[in-house]
Amino acid sequence: MNREQIKPRIDTLRSAIAYSRYMQKHMSVGEGIMCQQEIAGWFAVLDNRQQQPHYTITQTIEDKVALINKIIITERWQNPNELI
Numbered sequence: 503m504n505r506e507q508i509k510p511r512i513d514t515l516r517s518a519i520a521y522s523r524y525m526q527k528h529m530s531v532g533e534g535i536m537c538q539q540e541i542a543g544w545f546a547v548l549d550n551r552q553q554q555p556h557y558t559i560t561q562t563i564e565d566k567v568a569l570i571n572k573i574i575i576t577e578r579w580q581n582p583n584e585l586i
Contacts, residue, residue, distance in 0.1 A: 521574055
């Protein structure tokens with residue numbers, strides 16, 4: 503993944519986590535933590551501390567993230583923290 507693709511990837515993961523927390527749907531706390539681990543890995547890449555993240559989410563969680571982001575678009579859901 504190139505640097506221009508990293509920020510949207512981080513945003514996608516963060517949106518899925520936020521939706522799951524606020525709506526109490528789709529992802530478990532553990533799955534959210536796994537997404538956070540990938541996010542941290544991408545920040546390490548952006549900081550030039552590593553070439554690739556040490557951890558990426560499983561395909562099962564990736565499928566949930568994709569589903570959640572489709573729901574976010576369909577429902578036009580906005581993260582309450584971003585409205586402040």
